[in-house]
Amino acid sequence: MAEHATHDTHDEHHDDHQQSFFMRWFCSTNHKDIGTLYLLFSLVMFFIGGFMALVIRAELFVPGLQLVHPEFFNQMTTMHALVMIFGAVMPAFVGLANWMIPMMVGAPDMALPRMNNWSFWILPFAFTMLLLPLIQYAFFGVGAGGPAGGWTLYPPLSLQGGNNVAFTIFAIHMMGVSSIMGAINVIATILNMRAPGMDLLKMPVFCWTWLITAFLLIAVMPVLAGAVTMLLTDKFFLTSFFNAAGGGDPVMFQHIFWFFGHPEVYIMILPAFGIVSEIIPTFARKPLFGYQAMVYATASIAFLSFIVWAHHMFTVGMPLGGELFFMYATMLIAVPTGVKVFNWVSTMWKSSMTFETPMLFAVGFVILFTIGGFSGLMLAIVPADFQYHDTYFVVAHFHYVLVTGAIYSIMAATYYWLPKWTGVMYNEALGKWHFWLSTIFVNVLFFPQHFLGLAGMPRRIPDYNVAFADFNLISSIGAFGFGLAQLIFAWIVIQCAFLGRGAKATDHVWEGSKGLEWTLSSPPPHHSFSTPPVINDKDLAHGDVTH
Amino acid sequence: MRRLSTGLGMLLAALASTAAWANPERWQLNMTPGATASSHEVYQLHMIIFGICCVIGLIVFGAMFYSMWKFRKSKGAVAATWSHNTTAEIIWTVVPILILVGMAIPATGTLIRMADTGDAEMTVKITGYQWKWRYEYVGTDVNFISSLSRDADAARRLGSGVDVTAIENYLLDVDKPLIVPTGTKIRFVITADDVIHSWWVPALGWKQDAIPGFINEAWTQIDEPGTYRGQCAELCGKDHGFMPIVVIAKPKAEFEAWLAQQQAALPDVSATAQTPAPAPITKS
Numbered sequence: 105m106a107e108h109a110t111h112d113t114h115d116e117h118h119d120d121h122q123q124s125f126f127m128r129w130f131c132s133t134n135h136k137d138i139g140t141l142y143l144l145f146s147l148v149m150f151f152i153g154g155f156m157a158l159v160i161r162a163e164l165f166v167p168g169l170q171l172v173h174p175e176f177f178n179q180m181t182t183m184h185a186l187v188m189i190f191g192a193v194m195p196a197f198v199g200l201a202n203w204m205i206p207m208m209v210g211a212p213d214m215a216l217p218r219m220n221n222w223s224f225w226i227l228p229f230a231f232t233m234l235l236l237p238l239i240q241y242a243f244f245g246v247g248a249g250g251p252a253g254g255w256t257l258y259p260p261l262s263l264q265g266g267n268n269v270a271f272t273i274f275a276i277h278m279m280g281v282s283s284i285m286g287a288i289n290v291i292a293t294i295l296n297m298r299a300p301g302m303d304l305l306k307m308p309v310f311c312w313t314w315l316i317t318a319f320l321l322i323a324v325m326p327v328l329a330g331a332v333t334m335l336l337t338d339k340f341f342l343t344s345f346f347n348a349a350g351g352g353d354p355v356m357f358q359h360i361f362w363f364f365g366h367p368e369v370y371i372m373i374l375p376a377f378g379i380v381s382e383i384i385p386t387f388a389r390k391p392l393f394g395y396q397a398m399v400y401a402t403a404s405i406a407f408l409s410f411i412v413w414a415h416h417m418f419t420v421g422m423p424l425g426g427e428l429f430f431m432y433a434t435m436l437i438a439v440p441t442g443v444k445v446f447n448w449v450s451t452m453w454k455s456s457m458t459f460e461t462p463m464l465f466a467v468g469f470v471i472l473f474t475i476g477g478f479s480g481l482m483l484a485i486v487p488a489d490f491q492y493h494d495t496y497f498v499v500a501h502f503h504y505v506l507v508t509g510a511i512y513s514i515m516a517a518t519y520y521w522l523p524k525w526t527g528v529m530y531n532e533a534l535g536k537w538h539f540w541l542s543t544i545f546v547n548v549l550f551f552p553q554h555f556l557g558l559a560g561m562p563r564r565i566p567d568y569n570v571a572f573a574d575f576n577l578i579s580s581i582g583a584f585g586f587g588l589a590q591l592i593f594a595w596i597v598i599q600c601a602f603l604g605r606g607a608k609a610t611d612h613v614w615e616g617s618k619g620l621e622w623t624l625s626s627p628p629p630h631h632s633f634s635t636p637p638v639i640n641d642k643d644l645a646h647g648d649v650t651h
Numbered sequence: 652m653r654r655l656s657t658g659l660g661m662l663l664a665a666l667a668s669t670a671a672w673a674n675p676e677r678w679q680l681n682m683t684p685g686a687t688a689s690s691h692e693v694y695q696l697h698m699i700i701f702g703i704c705c706v707i708g709l710i711v712f713g714a715m716f717y718s719m720w721k722f723r724k725s726k727g728a729v730a731a732t733w734s735h736n737t738t739a740e741i742i743w744t745v746v747p748i749l750i751l752v753g754m755a756i757p758a759t760g761t762l763i764r765m766a767d768t769g770d771a772e773m774t775v776k777i778t779g780y781q782w783k784w785r786y787e788y789v790g791t792d793v794n795f796i797s798s799l800s801r802d803a804d805a806a807r808r809l810g811s812g813v814d815v816t817a818i819e820n821y822l823l824d825v826d827k828p829l830i831v832p833t834g835t836k837i838r839f840v841i842t843a844d845d846v847i848h849s850w851w852v853p854a855l856g857w858k859q860d861a862i863p864g865f866i867n868e869a870w871t872q873i874d875e876p877g878t879y880r881g882q883c884a885e886l887c888g889k890d891h892g893f894m895p896i897v898v899i900a901k902p903k904a905e906f907e908a909w910l911a912q913q914q915a916a917l918p919d920v921s922a923t924a925q926t927p928a929p930a931p932i933t934k935s
């Protein structure tokens with residue numbers, strides 16, 4: 105039903121381009137349609153992953169086991185993380201890249217449209233595979249359920265799973281293939297399809313952050329694929345890569361995993377930096393402060409992200425020299441990250457601000473992400489990490505950087521560009537409700553987790569001592585509030601994208617918006633720029649950077 | 652209402668008190684300073700870096716809120732057009748580096764001290780199993796398994812019908828605690844038999860992973876007699892949340908007496924053949 109509605113609304117705008125529903129959505133090669141698919145997929149995954157989180161928080165509401173068995177609890181934490189990381193955050197950023205990069209650099213479409221189709225359509229299959237063991241178990245009572253060894257898949261524990269190990273690993277392989285193809289497409293588009301005059305150092309910061317992210321993806325997804333393939337052969341073909349009894353090394357898995365894993369966390373935040381760097385100048389009506397510094401900071405964060413992986417492993421018993429090296433390198437990452445935060449604040453300084461929903465989410469991002477950065481800095485101090493590691497303090501840290509970081513940026517981006525995508529203005533009052541409810545509840549949800557971790561509550565446990573009861577109760581209340589607030593978001597998106605309800609958006613949408621995407625109609629034509637636009641330095645979001 | 656106000660009272664007490672929490676307390680907000688010199692150092696590092704973050708946070712968020720209040724379009728603010736300031740950019744690159752160097756120095760010192768397991772007066776071998784711990788007093792024949800206390804183990808089952816809040820030290824109590832002497836440098840060698848576990852007692856100031864095939868080392872020296880509780884900190888399967896750790900520190904003489912008594916109570920030493928652990932990969 106909803107699909108038909110989309111079809112109709114969109115067809116009005118592309119009446120020059122009649123396609124059947126099947127051809128348009130399944131065989132699509134259009135960057136905007138594929139972007140839409142990615143974003144809707146991500147929204148669905150966000151709710152599935154969110155539902156799992158609520159199962160976890162419901163069990164942790166009060167001490168004692170009330171709802172689920174510990175084994176199922178572990179499946180929930182594992183699947184929640186995998187679904188959120190690979191299903192919600194990463195596809196949302198690829199969807200945004202698909203929609204925005206061609207429009208931002210003045211191109212008609214992505215460079216490799218057919219590969220683009222493929223990289224999206226792998227995902228529904230990958231996630232069906234990933235979720236299948238869990239669905240079978242939870243809804244049909246068949247099998248033993250999904251993976252329960254944590255999203256980090258550490259052996260030997262992860263190998264104690266049954267056949268779900270194979271499902272998980274093949275699903276990860278497919279996601280990796282999808283991500284790599286998406287990344288190649290972004291690089292090819294940015295390097296080859298820019299309109300004349302759109303020099304690399306004139307590109308919007310969002311394109312820069314995605315260009316760098318794409319290189320990170322290409323560098324580390326194969327590493328993850330290698331690690332999980334070794335798990336697969338250890339499990340089913342009697343190899344002993346990670347089995348100490350066979351001469352293997354379980355800690356080596358962690359090194360390989362985090363060699364992927366740390367760049368991965370930056371894959372999930374660099375595009376967010378880009379988004380926020382687009383939005384703040386628009387609503388501050390002032391060019392982005394330190395454009396080039398932003399680009400260089402992004403590049404140095406990307407470089408450093410390759411040499412800090414073992415900060416996730418300070419307690420595995422590394423030699424002293426190793427611990428010191430990874431501590432210093434990790435602390436260093438705070439410097440370019442700090443530069444970014446200072447630049448956003450300087451952009452706001454002496455500006456002329458208004459606070460529409462995208463700006464609210466962007467400001468929320470800067471503040472709350474910075475709080476997550478602070479706890480990251482604390483975690484980098486090795487002796488202190490001996491206490492923090494694997495506690496709720498770490499859980500609080502990565503949710504501040506991922507929920508109020510990555511997810512907030514995705515929401516900011518949605519509000520910012522939704523009028524452009526759909527031609528319909530979203531409901532501003534509802535948007536503000538969504539922001540304020542989310543922001544209040546997300547802090548009720550995650551801030552007390554710092555206290556829990558410091559007081560000694562380990563992560564990934566289904567039950568706890570009474571000493572931890574009060575803050576867990578508060579945290580669970582926050583979780584349900586936050587979850588409910590997201591229904592507002594879904595409703596706003598449905599209103600604009602499917603029902604076409606709302607005021608008609610102008611081409612420019614925002615008073616202070618600058619950049620090529622705003623020179624197109626709302627919604628944009630089927631092929632974004634069929635003739636290269638003329639670039640006027642003054643019209644770029646970050647202003648003229650040559651002076 | 653009554654509960655809420657006592658809760659608030661406890662929260663305030665927790666905020667105000669600097670007393671050492673040996674074990675987690677309701678409304679506890681901060682890390683325990685712990686019971687050893689190392690744990691005090693760790694606590695201090697934690698407080699320093701936390702303080703640094705607070706100061707930077709005050710400056711950054713202060714500047715942000717000031718701009719959001721002052722530079723609003725609705726107040727008639729007109730946007731400036733500048734977008735660079737080399738001096739400012741150099742300052743906010745260099746100053747953080749200096750702060751970080753200042754932070755790295757004490758952290759390095761503490762880390763070096765914590766890594767030095769030399770000159771230990773006794774050694775305890777810890778082995779993690781799904782889901783219990785084995786403690787061996789190296790050089791004696793005393794060794795035993797320590798697992799979740801019986802009452803908690805019954806109460807924690809799904810649908811047990813037991814009010815877990817009525818159980819003392821729920822999930823933080825064991826059948827047989829690890830007994831150690833005070834004022835003694837104790838070296839721990841830590842390994843696991845099946846999957847990875849992590850041995851963590853917050854009052855000692857560290858956790859150390861127990862990894863099959865590896866032997867990790869750590870040390871402690873507890874000054875005050877007392878009972879110190881902790882939990883496994885690395886996901887190790889379904890009962891990961893149910894393998895607590897209890898360390899009881901006793902004055903040296905009492906400990907010696909306890910050890911001798913344990914030794915005497917052993918059935919026949921030659922009969923207690925030990926199961927060989929997998930060949931360890933010792934790291935130099």
Ligand code: HEM
Nearest residue numbers: 369373415416438477480481483484493494498502505506
């Ligand atoms: C200032 C920058 C940052 C620093 C210094 C930092 C530092 C750290 C450290 C040391 C840990 C390991 C903690 C432990 O397990 O003991 C950690 C965990 C983590 N961080 Fe960060 N971090 C930073 C930013 C980020 C960002 C931007 C993201 C993602 C958007 C992120 C996501 C995570 C995640 C997901 C984990 C937990 C992984 C797991 O164990 O499952 N961090 N961080």
Ligand SMILES: [Cu+2]
Nearest residue numbers: 366369415416
């Ligand atoms: Cu990391």
Ligand SMILES: [Cu+2]
Nearest residue numbers: 883885887891
């Ligand atoms: Cu465990």
